[in-house]
Amino acid sequence: MQKRQFLASAASWAAASSSPWLAGCAAPGATAAPADAIFFGGPILTMNNAQPQVEAVAVRGGRIAAVGQRQAVQALQGPQTRMVDLQGRSLIPGFVDPHSHIGGVGLQAISANLLPPPDGGNASIAELQRTLRAYMQSSPEVGELAVVFGFGYDDSQLRELRHPTRDDLDAVSRELPVVVIHQSGHFGALNSLALARAGITASTPDPEGGVIRRKSGGREPDGVLEENAFFHTLGRLMPKLSQEQAISWLEKAQQLYLQFGYTTAQDGRADPGSVATAIAAAEAGRLVLDVVSYPDILQMGDGAFMQGPYYGHSYTKRFRIGGVKLTLDGSPQGKTAWLTQPYLVPPQGQKPGYRGYAVLSDAKANEQVAKAIANGWQILVHGNGDAAIDQFIAAVRASGPVDRARAVRPVLIHGQTLRRDQIPQLKELGIFPSLFPMHTFYWGDWHRDSVLGDPRAQNISPTGWVLEQGMRFSSHHDAPVALPSSIRVLDATVNRTTRSGQVLGPEHCVSPWIALQAQTLWSAYQHFEDAHKGSIEPGKLADLVILSDNPLTMERHKLATLQVLETIKGGRSVYRLNPQDS
Template sequence: MLRRQFAAALAATTGLGALGLTGCSTLGVPSAAIPPGGVQLLYWGGPILTMNDAQPQVEAVAVHAGRIVALGRRDEVARWQGAATQVVDLQGRTLIPGFVDPHSHLGGVGLQAIAANLLPPPDGPNTGIAQLQDTLRQYIATSPDARELQMAFGFGYDDSQLAEHRHPTRDELDAVSTSVPIVAIHQSGHFAALNSKALERARITADTPDPQGGIIRRRPGSREPDGVLEENAYFGALQHLMPALSEAQAIRWLEKSQALYLQFGYTTVQDGRADPGGVATAVAAAQQGKFKVDVVSYPDILTLGEGRFMQGPYYSRSYRQHFRIGGVKLTLDGSPQGKTAWLTQPYVQPPAGQPRSYAGYGVMSDAQATAQMEKAFAHNWQILVHANGDAAIDQMILAVQTARARYDGATPMRDRRPVLIHGQTLRHDQVAALRRLGIFPSLFPMHTYYWGDWHRSEVLGDPRAQNISPTGWVLAQGLRFTTHHDAPVVLPSSIRVLDATVNRRTRSGQVLGPEHRVTPWVALQAMTLWAAYQHFEEDHKGSIELGKLADFAVLSGNPLTMPPSQLSQLQVLQTIKEGVVVYQAP
């Protein structure tokens, strides 16, 4: 497999002559099927990377009615041109398939879009708690969203990047305001710091017990909350903290979220772990024609209720008004950078107040996890499983193995395509189990940049830190994989994903796990064709091939020929959905 990928990448970088392009590939439809004015669109004048190993690069592509009807040499494809054809000269820029998002949270990005930007550099200005306080003060004073909601959300602070190397406390947020509820959400999305007003609204006091799978951090020597909520303590508090939005407001959040994805070339976006309200909003947005890209939702299996969304018309392999429900999501642990991922070996530096043996924690028991997996298998739902720590991955493997034994038995394995989301501490011995059980890995190499140094010094230490999101091990087992950004954990930047997957450089410039670096061709396939496969959409998305949707992104340079160290400088200039430009860079 690696030899084939290398050969395809080499062919794509050594000119069209090496590809043996002696003619034009077409659908074989009769000329009468093409209007007298010709096809609607022709693209040429720059590298066109198909992500198809059999034909990696072509000179030209013809598009009609939103689909690809011809591709190959320019002189051959030019025969499809007519008086009504719009010819797009790429002027040396690179055309690739539109990026397919294998894991993120569209609804959460909507909250990020209206919240105060608490991110550290390079995505925000916050390097210390004093600066974070100033950002929140400015936001409360100037943001129309804060005035409308009568509370202040901030998103993206990272204790590993703050000068103090800790979370802000309720007292520090009270110094910003005691009258406005403040919810500062950690960059991982698994913690939040609340001021006293927000704690009051969330009904959290000294008498409130820690929920299963969550922790309310306390002031030293007392039961009084210090403002920081972990995992299920935070998720539970959100039920009381989230304002009641009108349908129009909620849809406006989704539109702001969609606009961010468009800037980075995504033509398919995932909304993972959507709650019932989020699914209802997405359905309403679809019915009102608000989606410019395809949105595939995976509701939280624990909040399905009577499961009405899994029975209606939107639970389908086909999109209706650019929306569908693809399956369900299950969460088994937290985040490694926040030290709540569930490991089999202790953290290098445990959180304050925890013993040296601390290794994080799971969200539920093995029996509970297996029950949820069997529920998904019984309904033939595709299931995405958030598991960062290797103990959580063990729990997922056990659950899938048990469910397969019950529902597949001696018959050939049904292709339900369960997905491991994140898998950051995936062990070498666990990769074979993924292959055996048909578990598809969606990995998170972006951590090598954002938290690689933190993982080495504080979280995992070497060699565990070297092997986070071990793409090399996965490829060696003959498995495909995808790579994601997990927005709003970070911005939904396809370029950052590409750069991190190829280079695996930390903020300090160190290479983390050099054996897990991949070629740009493989990294792009993981973001396009293999991501479409993860969603059961490979027959009509993910590559530039005959009959597939004309979902494209135009890049400022060619990722296959530029120095890998410069990949982060790429820009998305256009996003094209079914032949229609839905984003144009300024």
């Protein structure tokens, strides 16, 4: 076991013991004001390596007032202090979302659920069609929007091993536009009416960084759109929402994040409309968790919001703009990620030797990365394929002095085919890796058998290699690519078990302690927020989660059975699994 993993595992073991060295406490002074609440009676996992587990936590004014031995912390108990007996359940810091698209989760929340098992019931195109028909009969949004949206189909999990086509969707409806979105978010399929509304015909050329798939033997679109072809079309078909509708969608998304213990959520590729909605929600006091937005640097318009009060490291009414986002390639499961070596099985219509493709030229990528760093904007860069990661590394090098680049803490998003030789370069340039081990569950078998083959599939999101270099990483869910499930992220980061039950890349399995840090303290560090989030320490925000079991001591293969029982934001309960419990 690598030294770092060994030390972290030792810390985890010690946290589960009753050793006297865990008894440290930020001892309250004799004149300290009483706490609003004191938590005790279960394992309290602080994510602080210096004091991994404590007996009690006191909260006052939305922040942590004291941690340590129960007897010492209870000195802050007053007549109005709420005493919370955990009854053996675990308390941890609130999860900090290192990468997702909360704005997209709003669309997912009002769309037909086309996810395959275990998150949905769509294992064939016929089942997908039945789901859409049932949704059309029951959903008020269909009548309101006059468009049928479905979210989450996955060609790799459909019995037919292909995308639904315009003909499949015409069988659902010819009277309404039908738009179904791939689980990766990088593809979509449209029926004939939706294609017509979007102005896509046999004479429409493929856009730069995108593909309009055609029927065999001709130029007629078959309904499936890749990358920029899909992104541009979705924007044209999206109904114009009122501000109230847009905020309502955001609130529905917010509830999903709270259900899984997230107290900070990210909007990782926001457009100006999404930014405006989040600001309106913040001003109306309708944000319960913190939302940090990264507008797409290519779609910023005049970018005026980068100069306004919401840009910076501090939240205003629970919202802030943290930097910008840039996308360099597509998805490996959809076989549009840009690789240096060919895909194991090329996708439909592609010849052997196909390696995916870039979204931007090197010159354009260099220009955008340099623009962000020159302005002092943190930049999140979507790079799944190792060729895209090479492009990102080269762009950071070309941007100017290394110290200036390191100061903005650039972030590699996904890094699924990150090569071992690239990791020292990330370290040198100060690029923080936000990895996607959850792919091992959802698409691990597909990566091994069709996308990459071994050994490349074994090393997707190579957390072991990152730790080997003494680096931190974060672990994300990329919702709405998957549900914003902190528990699924935790399980996959620790176990890397595929749908078929195989372990993909055992050398990259990490301890539960490290996996939790990657979802809390290290995620907060990624966002420049670790001074006040991510661990249970005096002075930090009382962002807390109560779990049904102790992830450090339970059997690792059962981590997926953990439940979030309560989410607490700034000392206030904002979600309970059983609302009647108090």
